[in-house]
Amino acid sequence: MRDISEFQNYKDVVIGSIIDLAEVHDDIVFLDSDLSSCIGSTSFQKEFPSRFFNCGIAEANMACIAGGLSSVGFTPFIHSFGCFASRRMYDQLFISIGYAHRTVHVIGSDPGITAQYNGGTHMPFEDIALMRQIPNFVIYEPSDALSLYKLVQQVYKRGEPSYLRTPRKGMTRRYDESTEIELGKAITVREGSDVTIIATGVFLVDHAIKAADDLLKHRIKARVLDLHTIRPLDTETIMKAANDTGKLIICENGRYAGGVGEMISSYLIQHDLAPRIRFINVGDCFGEVGSLDYLSKRFGMTSGDICKKVFEIL
Amino acid sequence: MNKQEIQFLKEKALDTRVRLIKEIASFGQGHIGGSMSIVDLLVYLYFREMNIRPENPQWAERDRLVLSKGHSGPALYAVLAEKGYFDESLLSTLNQGGTTLPSHCDMLKTPGIDYTAGSLGQGISAAVGIALGQRLKGWKARTFTIVGDGESQEGQVWEAVEAAGAWKLSNLTGFTDLNGQQLDDYTDAIIPMKQLKERYETFGWKAIEANGHDFPDLERAIEEARNTEDRPTMIILHTKKSYGFIPGEGIKSNHSMPISMETADKAIKDLFERERDV
Numbered sequence: 001m002r003d004i005s006e007f008q009n010y011k012d013v014v015i016g017s018i019i020d021l022a023e024v025h026d027d028i029v030f031l032d033s034d035l036s037s038c039i040g041s042t043s044f045q046k047e048f049p050s051r052f053f054n055c056g057i058a059e060a061n062m063a064c065i066a067g068g069l070s071s072v073g074f075t076p077f078i079h080s081f082g083c084f085a086s087r088r089m090y091d092q093l094f095i096s097i098g099y100a101h102r103t104v105h106v107i108g109s110d111p112g113i114t115a116q117y118n119g120g121t122h123m124p125f126e127d128i129a130l131m132r133q134i135p136n137f138v139i140y141e142p143s144d145a146l147s148l149y150k151l152v153q154q155v156y157k158r159g160e161p162s163y164l165r166t167p168r169k170g171m172t173r174r175y176d177e178s179t180e181i182e183l184g185k186a187i188t189v190r191e192g193s194d195v196t197i198i199a200t201g202v203f204l205v206d207h208a209i210k211a212a213d214d215l216l217k218h219r220i221k222a223r224v225l226d227l228h229t230i231r232p233l234d235t236e237t238i239m240k241a242a243n244d245t246g247k248l249i250i251c252e253n254g255r256y257a258g259g260v261g262e263m264i265s266s267y268l269i270q271h272d273l274a275p276r277i278r279f280i281n282v283g284d285c286f287g288e289v290g291s292l293d294y295l296s297k298r299f300g301m302t303s304g305d306i307c308k309k310v311f312e313i314l
Numbered sequence: 315m316n317k318q319e320i321q322f323l324k325e326k327a328l329d330t331r332v333r334l335i336k337e338i339a340s341f342g343q344g345h346i347g348g349s350m351s352i353v354d355l356l357v358y359l360y361f362r363e364m365n366i367r368p369e370n371p372q373w374a375e376r377d378r379l380v381l382s383k384g385h386s387g388p389a390l391y392a393v394l395a396e397k398g399y400f401d402e403s404l405l406s407t408l409n410q411g412g413t414t415l416p417s418h419c420d421m422l423k424t425p426g427i428d429y430t431a432g433s434l435g436q437g438i439s440a441a442v443g444i445a446l447g448q449r450l451k452g453w454k455a456r457t458f459t460i461v462g463d464g465e466s467q468e469g470q471v472w473e474a475v476e477a478a479g480a481w482k483l484s485n486l487t488g489f490t491d492l493n494g495q496q497l498d499d500y501t502d503a504i505i506p507m508k509q510l511k512e513r514y515e516t517f518g519w520k521a522i523e524a525n526g527h528d529f530p531d532l533e534r535a536i537e538e539a540r541n542t543e544d545r546p547t548m549i550i551l552h553t554k555k556s557y558g559f560i561p562g563e564g565i566k567s568n569h570s571m572p573i574s575m576e577t578a579d580k581a582i583k584d585l586f587e588r589e590r591d592v
Contacts, residue, residue, distance in 0.1 A: 029450075050450065053481075061439045061473035068443020071421070071429060072451065073374065091433055092470075096440055100430040101422055 001153075004145050004173070010202075011040045011168040013145045014107060017152040018077050019047050025156070026051075031066055031078040033059045039079045039109055039168060059084045063092035063104070070102040075156065081115070082108030082165060086127035097161050098134035104161050111141065111165035111201065112253030113287065113295040123287025124165075128230060129258025131163045139230040140183065141165035141253075143205035144174035147181045147228055154183040165201065165253075172202050174226075186234040192223035195310050196241035199251040200227045200260055203292060203301075204280070208251060210303035215310060222310065230260055235267060242268055242275040249309050251280035251301070278309035315533050319362075323529045326396065327357045328589055331558040332582050333405060334392040339578035340406040344417055347568035349389035351493040351526065351553040352460055356393045358532045359458060363540075368398045371425040375453045378428040378444055382437025382471075383462035383491060384418040385570075391415050391424065399426035435468030437461070438488065442478045445486035445546075456485045456540075463507045464496030472517070478546045479518025486546040487539040488519075491526065493555035497569040514548040526551030560584050 001020060007013045022028040022044070029051045030044045036054055045052035055062035059080050066076035079085070085108035086093075097104045108127055115122040131139050138160055142148040148166060155162045174189070175181060186198075189205065190212045199208035205226050212222040223245055225237060242248060250261040261279040268275065282299045296302050330353050338344035360366070364377040381390055388408060395402040400414070407413040414423045418432030429444070431437035441459035448455045461471060478486055490510060494501050501507050514521035520542045524535035532551075539547035555569075556562030559581055562571055573581075 053446070055477060056480075058473035058477065060436075060470050061442075061477060064436045064439030064470075064474070065443035065446065065477065068380075068429065068440035068445075069447040069450075070443075071378075071440070072444055072447035074447050074450070092436055092439075095430065095433045096436045 001149070004149055007145060007171065009169050009171055010145065010148055010166050011109070013148045014152060014164070014166060015040045015043050017149045019044055021153060021156050022048055022051065025075070027073060027075045029053065029069055029074045029076050031055055031062050031076055033057060033062050033080045033084070035080055039107065041079055059089045060092045063089040064096045066104040067096040067100060067102040070104055075103055075105070077105045077107060079107040079109065081118070081122055082111045082124035082127050083115070083122050086124055086130045086163070090130055094134050098136055101136065102161065103159050105155060106161070106163045108163060108165055109168050111167070112282065113299060113301070114167040114203065114253065114292060115287065116292055116295065117289060119289035120287040125255040125282050125287060126258070127163070127165065128252065128254050128260060132231065132258060132263065136160055137231065138162040138183070140228055141201045141230060142228045143202045143226050144172045146173065146175045146179070147187070150181045151183055151228060158183065167202055170202060172206070174205070184229045184232045184234055186237045187226040187228065188223065188237070189226050190222065190224040192221035193245055194221045195247040195249065195314065196223040196225060196245045197249045197251065197306060198225045198227050198238065198241070198264065200230060201253050203296065204251045204253055207296070207301065207303040207306055211306035211310070214303060214307055220310065220314065227260065233263060233267065238264055238267070239271065239273065242273045247276045247313050249278050249280060249306055251306065253301070254281060256281045256283060276313040278313055280306055280309065315530055320529050323357055323361060326361055327354050330357055330392045330396060331585065333395065333402070334389055335559055335573065335578045335581055337388050337392055337405040337408050339573040339575050341409045342574070343570060343572040344388055344408065345385045345570050346559050346562050346573060347495065347555040347571070348383055348462060348491065348493065349386045350556045350558045350562070352386055352491050353389055353558065354527050354529065355460065355489055355532065355551060356389055358529060358536065360393050360397055363536055364458070365455065368426065371399055375455050377456045377458065380429040380431065380437045380441040380444065380457065380459040381419050382431055382441065382459050383434065383465050384431025384437060387415070387417055387419045390419065390427070394426040397426070434462070434465040435470035438471055439474040441486060441488070442474045442483065445478070445483045446481060448485055449483065456487065458487050458489070460489045460491060462496070463490055463492045463494065463501050466490060466507055466510070467505045475514065475517045475519065482518070482544055483546045484543050487536070488546065488548045490548060490550045491553055492550055493553045495555040495566070495568070499566060510550050518545055520545055520547040521550060522547065523550045523552065526553035527557060558585055560588070
């Protein structure tokens with residue numbers, strides 16, 4: 001694998017990881033929907049011009065074309081903004097990919113409020129809930145560059161359809177080669193015994209760590225889990241956290257309904273565990289335009305909001 | 315095509331229609347109208363045109379067919395059984411719990427089904443992907459797809475059509491089953507499908523009109539499609555919904571009909587008499 005520090009942004013990491021795979025695996029093709037310059041799949045096109053297809057602004061068609069390509073032995077990665085990569089092509093993902101058991105990897109860029117200045121029309125708050133309804137999709141949302149690079153590779157090797165939530169811009173380096181990064185296995189970023197903060201995605205894991213630091217000043221030891229894989233859910237690590245700390249704060253960059261918090265709560269109830277739980281999410285509303293800083297405050301998704309929830313249940 | 319060859323296809327089509335009527339009657343109801351209208355086309359494709367190996371349904375370099383109007387699966391099953399993809403006795407399990415023959419095509423369940431369909435508009439897009447993939451692999455294989463005229467109200471059909479035209483997928487041949495009817499009513503009474511030939515030509519396809527119940531005419535159109543090397547072809551088939559299931563011919567509510575065994579027996583007898591007269 002190449003040196004991650006070569007990359008400038010998450011989008012370069014995603015495409016770089018796919019290019020590295022495609023150099024070895026000639027079944028990989030890339031389909032974009034007139035957003036190739038946004039995600040940087042132009043780099044893939046440059047490397048493999050015959051294996052890149054710009055399907056234009058026709059996302060539903062792109063999804064089914066990918067399914068067709070899969071049925072003759074190709075493994076397509078397809079991209080659009082997360083709102084279109086889920087809602088706009090949902091029935092196509094459901095029937096022509098999920099139900100038909102086609103291995104197609106969907107990249108949904110700029111999840112939740114990371115869509116920032118594209119505003120409410122472009123903010124996928126519901127994509128986790130939607131993708132959870134398709135029984136065979138892996139859903140993942142890495143929180144740093146190295147895990148993003150590695151999980152794209154692992155998802156390909158797993159050979160099941162997948163949905164990736166990733167911001168395009170930014171380049172957090174949280175992990176190094178000593179970190180065990182495994183699809184379906186949450187990373188324990190901080191150890192702690194008083195409360196567990198479970199977070200998905202870059203900025204919420206950032207806020208979770210900041211919250212854990214702030215809580216230490218109050219002698220509260222918070223465990224922080226980076227839940228980079230939403231499905232399959234790492235039930236073992238979550239059950240252990242529930243047992244060890246008895247209190248969970250579940251943070252996700254999307255709606256409560258059908259999201260990670262509901263998924264984890266439901267699992268714990270069915271396994272006779274009843275930790276005290278609080279949620280960090282956008283609530284029950286539509287998105288709006290603004291900076292990530294403004295929106296994370298607007299929707300109550302900052303380290304301060306996480307700390308408040310911790311104090312509620314301590 | 316000589317007289318013997320025409321006669322062979324006619325007999326296959328008659329056999330297929332009989333099997334299809336019995337297949338749907340064994341369940342008690344089903345999508346008879348749009349199944350009957352494509353029988354002649356399916357017989358032509360599977361007995362005369364497609365490069366396939368029924369003994370090895372997953373042979374990679376085969377020609378493929380995506381039945382985008384996936385509810386007409388029963389017609390395709392009747393042909394696949396005749397071709398030996400599975401035992402004919404399975405036809406009587408149509409839509410029964412645990413069957414390998416659901417009324418909408420499922421590539422995971424039925425040998426010989428090349429793509430899952432049922433949510434209208436999606437199959438033709440998958441066919442574009444298959445044709446693109448065949449070309450990328452360097453195979454000589456071709457892709458056929460059948461869309462309904464009602465289905466052509468789906469916007470996705472036109473997304474697929476514009477992509478296939480832009481990419482000049484000459485190994486893709488589509489058929490529009492222009493039977494003039496959809497579930498609720500005649501297509502003209504809902505959203506008319508006018509000027510399809512012009513529409514396809516505008517999108518960069520070759521478009522050919524043909525009689526969907528006339529084998530020499532089908533041959534003419536399909537040969538022209540095969541010999542078109544610079545773009546995909548859409549063959550607009552003038553058909554009659556329910557053609558060959560006489561109780562459903564010429565009526566509005568023939569999309570899905572209840573069919574008892576008694577009705578089926580009489581319909582088959584009447585069909586034989588009509589064919590004999592012809």
